[in-house]
Amino acid sequence: xxxxxxxxxxxxxxxxxxxxxxxxxxxxxxxxxxxxxxxxxxxxxxxxxxxxxxxxxxxxxxxxxxxxxxxxxxxxxxxxxxxxxxxxxxxxxxxxxxxxxxxxxxxxxxxxxxxxxxxxxxxxxxxxxxxxxxxxxxxxxxxxxxxxxxxxxxxxxxxxxxxxxxxxxxxxxxxxxxxxxxxxxxxxxxxxxxxxxxxxxxxxxxxxxxxxxxxxxxxxxxxxxxxxxxxxxxxxxxxxxxxxxxxxxxxxxxxxxxxxxxxxxx
Amino acid sequence: xxxxxxxxxxxxxxxxxxxxxxxxxxxxxxxxxxxxxxxxxxxxxxxxxxxxxxxxxxxxxxxxxxxxxxxxxxxxxxxxxxxxxxxxxxxxxxxxxxxxxxxxxxxxxxxxxxxxxxxxxxxxxxxxxxxxxxxxxxxxxxxxxxxxxxxxxxxxxxxxxxxxxxxxxxxxxxxxxxxxxxxxxxxxxxxxxxxxxxxxxxxxxxxxxxxxxxxxxxxxxxxxxxxxxxxxxxxxxxxxxxxxxxxxxxxxxxxxxxxxxxxxxx
Amino acid sequence: xxxxxxxxxxxxxxxxxxxxxxxxxxxxxxxxxxxxxxxxxxxxxxxxxxxxxxxxxxxxxxxxxxxxxxxxxxxxxxxxxxxxxxxxxxxxxxxxxxxxxxxxxxxxxxxxxxxxxxxxxxxxxxxxxxxxxxxxxxxxxxxxxxxxxxxxxxxxxxxxxxxxxxxxxxxxxxxxxxxxxxxxxxxxxxxxxxxxxxxxxxxxxxxxxxxxxxxxxxxxxxxxxxxxxxxxxxxxxxxxxxxxxxxxxxxxxxxxxxxxxxxxxx
Numbered sequence: 059x060x061x062x063x064x065x066x067x068x069x070x071x072x073x074x075x076x077x078x079x080x081x082x083x084x085x086x087x088x089x090x091x092x093x094x095x096x097x098x099x100x101x102x103x104x105x106x107x108x109x110x111x112x113x114x115x116x117x118x119x120x121x122x123x124x125x126x127x128x129x130x131x132x133x134x135x136x137x138x139x140x141x142x143x144x145x146x147x148x149x150x151x152x153x154x155x156x157x158x159x160x161x162x163x164x165x166x167x168x169x170x171x172x173x174x175x176x177x178x179x180x181x182x183x184x185x186x187x188x189x190x191x192x193x194x195x196x197x198x199x200x201x202x203x204x205x206x207x208x209x210x211x212x213x214x215x216x217x218x219x220x221x222x223x224x225x226x227x228x229x230x231x232x233x234x235x236x237x238x239x240x241x242x243x244x245x246x247x248x249x250x251x252x253x254x255x256x257x258x259x260x261x262x263x264x265x266x267x268x269x270x271x272x273x274x275x276x277x278x279x280x281x282x283x284x285x286x287x288x289x290x291x292x293x294x295x296x297x298x299x300x301x302x303x304x305x306x307x308x309x310x311x312x313x314x315x316x317x318x319x320x321x322x323x324x
Numbered sequence: 325x326x327x328x329x330x331x332x333x334x335x336x337x338x339x340x341x342x343x344x345x346x347x348x349x350x351x352x353x354x355x356x357x358x359x360x361x362x363x364x365x366x367x368x369x370x371x372x373x374x375x376x377x378x379x380x381x382x383x384x385x386x387x388x389x390x391x392x393x394x395x396x397x398x399x400x401x402x403x404x405x406x407x408x409x410x411x412x413x414x415x416x417x418x419x420x421x422x423x424x425x426x427x428x429x430x431x432x433x434x435x436x437x438x439x440x441x442x443x444x445x446x447x448x449x450x451x452x453x454x455x456x457x458x459x460x461x462x463x464x465x466x467x468x469x470x471x472x473x474x475x476x477x478x479x480x481x482x483x484x485x486x487x488x489x490x491x492x493x494x495x496x497x498x499x500x501x502x503x504x505x506x507x508x509x510x511x512x513x514x515x516x517x518x519x520x521x522x523x524x525x526x527x528x529x530x531x532x533x534x535x536x537x538x539x540x541x542x543x544x545x546x547x548x549x550x551x552x553x554x555x556x557x558x559x560x561x562x563x564x565x566x567x568x569x570x571x572x573x574x575x576x577x578x579x580x581x582x583x584x585x586x587x588x589x590x
Numbered sequence: 591x592x593x594x595x596x597x598x599x600x601x602x603x604x605x606x607x608x609x610x611x612x613x614x615x616x617x618x619x620x621x622x623x624x625x626x627x628x629x630x631x632x633x634x635x636x637x638x639x640x641x642x643x644x645x646x647x648x649x650x651x652x653x654x655x656x657x658x659x660x661x662x663x664x665x666x667x668x669x670x671x672x673x674x675x676x677x678x679x680x681x682x683x684x685x686x687x688x689x690x691x692x693x694x695x696x697x698x699x700x701x702x703x704x705x706x707x708x709x710x711x712x713x714x715x716x717x718x719x720x721x722x723x724x725x726x727x728x729x730x731x732x733x734x735x736x737x738x739x740x741x742x743x744x745x746x747x748x749x750x751x752x753x754x755x756x757x758x759x760x761x762x763x764x765x766x767x768x769x770x771x772x773x774x775x776x777x778x779x780x781x782x783x784x785x786x787x788x789x790x791x792x793x794x795x796x797x798x799x800x801x802x803x804x805x806x807x808x809x810x811x812x813x814x815x816x817x818x819x820x821x822x823x824x825x826x827x828x829x830x831x832x833x834x835x836x837x838x839x840x841x842x843x844x845x846x847x848x849x850x851x852x853x854x855x856x
Contacts, residue, residue: 087355087371089619089660093785098830103785105619106693108662114693128355130374130398132662161372161380251576253359253369298364299572306831310783353621353637394621396640396664427638427646517842519625519635564630565838 062240062278063321067314069270069279074100078268081119082261083107083137085127085156088254091302092125095258098309099283101265107133112140120268121149123261124177126167127156127254134167141175150178150267154260158182159189168193172220178273180216181225181260184209191216210234223274225263227256231281233274240278243322244285251298252305259284286320287312328506328544329587333580335536335545340366344534347385348527349373349403351393351422354520357568358391361524364575365549367531373399378406386534387415389527390443392433393422393520400433404440411441416533419443420526425455434459438486444539446482447491447526450475457482476500489540491529493522497547499540506544509588510551517564518571525550552586553578594772594810595853599846601802601811606632610800613651614793615639615669617659617688620786623834624657627790630841631815633797639665644672652800653681655793656709658699659688666699670706677707682799685709686792691721700725704752710805712748713757713792716741723748742766755806757795759788763813765806772810775854776817783830784837791816818852819844 080096081104082089093103106115109132116122122144124137144151155168172194180190184204191212196219213224213234226232231242249255262280270276290312291304308316346362347370348355359369372381375398382388388410390403410417421434438460446456450470457478462485479490479500492498497508515521528546536542556578557570574582612628613636614621625635638647641664648654654676656669676683687700704726712722716736723744728751745756745766758764763774781787794812802808822844823836840848 085371086352086618087359090356090622090785093619094830094834097783097785104689104692105617105660106689107660108695110663110695111661111693114695118692128371128373129377131376157370157372160370160384161377163374163376163380251363253356253363295573297573297576298360299569299576302360302572303569303831303835306834307827307829310829310831351637352618353625356622394637394639395643397642423636423638426636426650427643429640429642429646517629519622519629561839563839563842564626565835565842568626568838569835 060323062323063317065275066279066282066317066321069266069276070283072269073265076269077102078120078265079104079118080121080123080261080264080268081106081115082123082125083112083133083140084123084125084257087127088257091254092257092261094306095309096261096265098306099262099265107136109136109139112136113143116140116144116149117147119149121152121264123152123264124171125154125156125257125260126164127257129164129167134170137171138174141171145175150273151175152179152181152260152264152267153177154257155180155182155186155190156257158186158193165189165193169195176220177222178267179223179225179263179277180220181227181263181277183227183256187216187224187226188212191219194219223277225277225281227259233277233281235274238274240274241324242278242281242285243324244282244289244320246288246292248292248295248298248301249288252302282321283312286317289320290316326589329583331541332545332548332583332587335532335542336549338535339531342535343368344386344531345370345384346387346389346527346530346534347372347381348389348391349378349399349406350389350391350523353393354523357520358523358527360572361575362527362531364572365528365531373402375402375405378402379409382406382410382415383413385415387418387530389418389530390437391420391422391523391526392430393523395430395433400436403437407437407441416444416539417441418445418447418526418530418533420523421446421448421452421456422523424448424452424459431455431459435461442486443488444533445489445491445529445543446486447493447529447543449493449522453482453490453492454478457485460485489543491543491547493525499543499547501540504540506540507590508544508547508551509590510548510555510586512554512558514558514561514564514567515554518568548587549578552583555586556582592855595849597807598811598814598849598853601798601808602815604801605797608801609634610652610797611636611650612653612655612793612796612800613638613647614655614657615644615665615672616655616657616789619659620789623786624789624793626838627841628793628797630838631794631797639668641668641671644668645675648672648676648681649679651681653684653796655684655796656703657686657688657789657792658696659789661696661699666702669703673703673707682710682805683707684711684713684792684796684799686789687712687714687718687722688789690714690718690725697721697725701727708752709754710799711755711757711795711809712752713759713795713809715759715788719748719756719758720744723751726751755809757809757813759791765809765813767806770806772806773856774810774813774817775856776814776821776852778820778824780824780827780830780833781820784834814853815844818849821852822848
């Protein structure tokens with residue numbers, strides 16, 4: 059068994075031991091799921107978006123999670139303020155560029171966020187990562203082919219730009235930081251049939267980054283736990299409704315034995 | 325077996341084949357359910373409400389779904405803008421006048437929305453449909469009795485006004501457009517014990533209108549699928565909690581055989 | 591069997607008989623859960639927060655429930671307006687000071703709300719109740735120890751200030767009004783692993799206050815029903831996902847026999 063599986067086991071037990079406060083400024087669609095997933099895995103969620111209180115909230119939290127799913131101007135302002143404060147406080151920042159590329163407003167907002175502070179981790183699917191890199195305004199000639207190689211190249215460019223970790227979600231997840239590349243093979247296609255599981259993955263990245271300063275390792279552990287919980291849930295599910303329920307149960311109950319029996323590596 | 329059941333089977337398979345993008349500007353309470361129901365039935369939800377991006381979002385989507393459940397002024401402005409753009413782009417617009425009649429603000433907002441563009445489909449319960457017609461400011465002497473006949477008359481008047489389809493939900497659903505009337509007998513009273521299932525019905529109307537240009541037929545197919553999924557769910561449920569879960573599973577799994585075995589007609 | 595259990599049985603049957611309209615101005619995270627819990631127990635939820643319509647909504651409702659979980663300035667303004675109107679209309683007001691003490695903005699907002707009208711019931715955990723008392727600006731030397739005695743003293747001070755009922759949630763719930771003290775021993779620790787169950791408790795307090803003018807008794811009945819539903823759910827659950835589902839089913843199905851068999855008293 060590889061050493062990497064020990065990272066997952068150790069990091070999960072740290073989340074449960076320290077129950078880190080995770081400050082989320084996220085979208086309306088997934089707030090409830092995200093909070094429940096964080097509770098289930100052992101962390102403590104805070105949802106707060108008012109300009110007047112985001113600085114107080116990140117101050118008492120271990121990590122800031124920013125998700126642009128249902129953006130509007132007041133929320134962008136709060137995100138900028140919270141990211142600047144998190145950077146000053148040296149707290150990790152995790153960014154989910156939901157729907158990047160789908161509108162000019164979303165791309166412009168992403169640029170503003172990237173100009174506010176450098177995310178420790180950015181997690182998205184391949185097209186969101188590509189659009190985030192383009193939105194940064196600091197790159198030219200982004201290659202838009204659909205190949206895995208192209209996605210990895212894009213992710214590494216974004217990682218170079220932010221000096222942080224980039225997670226590209228998909229059938230296989232890639233965790234990139236310019237030097238190390240982690241692959242995560244766990245997961246199940248049913249996870250794409252439930253809204254907001256990408257957002258949940260991002261929030262879990264936050265919980266793990268709060269207790270593990272090697273952020274690429276934190277992202278790796280989070281994505282493995284996520285994928286294994288998905289596989290455990292799928293075994294008991296008759297569709298996306300029951301999947302959601304079993305997924306939360308699995309995040310809550312997943313233990314060392316489960317990780318050892320489900321973990322996949324090439 | 326009537327021809328109408330074939331509409332349902334064909335339209336459901338078209339939703340699953342084309343997986344239409346459904347742009348929702350909807351209420352906070354139901355965003356998560358709505359997105360999950362759309363995913364479960366085979367469509368692709370977009371939730372976006374910022375004035376700055378609604379035009380971009382409807383441009384890439386197949387249909388616009390407007391729901392006034394938790395209205396405030398910035399959202400009304402975004403709804404007006406999105407509806408105008410959808411009309412220019414000749415995309416269908418589906419409107420859910422949640423709580424019409426409950427406040428002056430809601431009625432005034434409905435008038436503004438109806439003045440922005442004509443919905444292809446309006447779906448509500450009988451009192452919401454009545455209040456929508458009154459709110460339009462283009463009718464007098466609306467009859468407020470509780471009879472089915474009165475509800476149908478109101479629905480047909482609203483249909484005449486919008487030149488679109490009107491769906492009146494209830495124990496029996498009526499789909500009206502001035503000429504054809506469809507009745508839907510499927511469904512279960514437990515559906516009124518789960519928040520937002522009316523909103524889910526509206527969103528499904530949107531998914532079906534994106535793939536079926538005969539909007540009354542699209543509404544009919546959507547309401548039958550909704551009702552059958554409700555009956556399938558109820559069989560396995562011990563209350564509204566488990567009903568919700570089984571309902572999503574049923575939307576995901578409902579197939580031609582289920583439709584044939586559950587479909588009811590007078 | 592004590593008389594108090596009869597309060598619970600009678601009040602629950604009144605909620606189901608009258609299905610009171612409960613006007614909630616609450617947070618984004620829990621809106622869906624709260625609405626579903628109110629429907630499951632037999633009440634009728636309204637979620638509406640626009641400044642333009644909160645007065646209309648409380649006018650048609652039996653009770654106002656205010657929850658500060660995801661506060662921002664426009665929502666505080668609407669809460670103030672709704673509370674003033676509720677006081678004029680002599681409708682009960684139930685306040686949930688979620689996260690009180692976590693930010694200056696939250697504390698300042700609480701002071702504004704307490705200055706707008708006196709809540710009939712305030713429900714929070716011990717630290718929220720303490721922070722609410724401090725925020726009122728009308729107390730000095732609040733004792734911040736963690737003892738139960740200290741929490742009760744704080745609750746009674748807050749009750750004296752508002753001339754209302756104060757519910758302190760915890761392993762044991764305390765319902766205080768300066769003279770009577772009710773204790774609720776029902777409940778299960780799994781309830782802390784699901785987001786928003788405190789908010790659900792507050793909303794149930796609202797439903798019961800709408801049909802029971804003795805607000806301390808109403809709070810007691812609501813908290814017992816809540817706790818018993820939690821215990822019933824836990825018996826069938828494998829984690830927080832399935833717990834949520836069974837909890838809604840239990841709120842829907844809990845009956846006199848369940849209450850008699852689960853109710854605990856010292």
